[in-house]
Amino acid sequence: MSRVILQTHDLTVRFGGHVAVDHVSCGFKTGELTAIVGPNGAGKTTYFNLISGQIPSSEGRVDLNGRDITRMSVSQRCDMGIGRAFQLTNLFPNLSVLENVRLVIQAKAKMGFNLFSMADSHAEITDRAVAVLDKVKLYDLCEEPVSVLSHGNQRKLEVAMLIALEPLVYMFDEPTAGMSVDEAPVVLDLIAELKAEKDRTILLVEHKMDVIRTLADRIIVLHNGALAADGDPAEVMASDVVQEAYMGKELDNV
């Protein structure tokens, strides 16, 4: 049943002489949650940027559903089904929490060029946004501008916006980074919930090994931009590469 939906072929990017992502070939199947691990600067975020299109690749190809999307713009890829949450919170700071999510749903509904109706008159859009905010327990803060939210709540909103998008491929980049111990579970539960729904393809960059152990179906390890290991979580975690890559390194995020 599960088939490869997203595939990178020799995906590479160089910044000057530095190869940040080095010929990474990897396929991701529907219904699979893949954890992407690697030390700081390994190229995880850059790999995401190449897939979602923020950075053009120097070499290689990205296929989504068998279609080459390498030359597509960020918004086109989003239309095709690539959804992304960012490692560094990346929101619309002076708009309300509700508006941030509403904008995502409105984009998905292709309503952006609707010029003559009132945005707030589209109840179906607002209702969806409210439902998503309810899920991440941000409903009470609906009307607040994002800029007054705590870091933890901004992280939750970041995740809420990806969930609202309902893409084919979910890409989470350290979703719980900097969140307190009692806030992180809300986000992790949501990802677990997503995973429980069938046919979700999830890519998760995460440093916390316990999180990976409970959520991941598969782990890939990036090291100096190259794919260093790929496979079953238990196996990969026991392997030499991971031991080496993480040797003496703090595993909890900073």
Next chain:
Amino acid sequence: MLMKLLSGDAPRSRVLTVILMAILFCLAFAPFLFPGVRSVDTAARICVFILLVASYDLILGYGGIVSFAHTMFFGMGAYGVALACTHMERGFGALIVGASGGAILAALIAFLIGLFSLRVRAIFFAMITLAVASAVAVLVSQLSGLTGGEDGLTYKIPRELTPAFRFGKETFGGEILGVKTNGRLLAYYVVFTGALVLFLLLLRIVNSPFGRVLQAIRENDFRAEAVGYRVISYRTAATCISAAVAALAGALYAIWLRYVGPDTALSFEIMVDILLMVVIGGMGTMYGAVIGATLFVVAQNYLQGLMGAASSAVEGVPILPDLLSADRWLLWLGLLFILSVYFFPTGVVGRLRDGK
């Protein structure tokens, strides 16, 4: 019903509501409240500038796009009407052709500028608009055979909109509340209605799904693109709409003045005035355009007189008469501007909303 007209965008401050209603009332009945050629002229000018500044607010305040070509678009509408009235048969047809021709040309040029420069960087767009606007200004003064050069063009608008046209002699004696019912009165209401309708249209656009996307792009274009909005298309569309409305404001101005020239419709001074008005009123609010334009145009028209009077009043005191002389009005306006930006960085509207 009222909220629908305002597109659900209430002034959100009691004081602001009162001020806006007062301005609306004064403009709606200006010919009767302030009879006199000069004051009605000021009122018409306010209507035109409210619309012009509001159209600028669409790109600057909502879209976060800095353009220096707004006067150029304004001028296209004004010259459109002037040329149509000069070369076509006298009548409303010429006005419509001139206004829509100007608006279409403005939107087209905005589209081209946007396509070539918005892709790169917002600052690049600002520079291109500056270059194009300067080039057009030079072109207009050079092509004097067509545009009248520095002298501009004087033309005939439909007779029904001129003082010579009188109506209602039999029904109400040719006067309402002591005001002569002539074409000039009609012309004022053409300007007022045109400006009001287009302003409400802009208010609707900024509160539409499209308007929200513009704000999202202003806030964070990177993320807007990542959730699926093609940023360049939205920026370009906003620039085109803004340019077209600016041109229509220019057309209304041309109908009112029955004259266009570089000073009234193209000069860089007007561009600076627009910037001042939008900043003083409050960017990204639309209502700021109403406040900014009204304050500014009134000051422009009456500050000089007031200062002249003050100057003669303090005659004999050293320095003061010099400082207050009517020629110094721009100096005072500049000072007023600096103070207002310093104390009300969010403009009058932002200030009133904060202090509910």
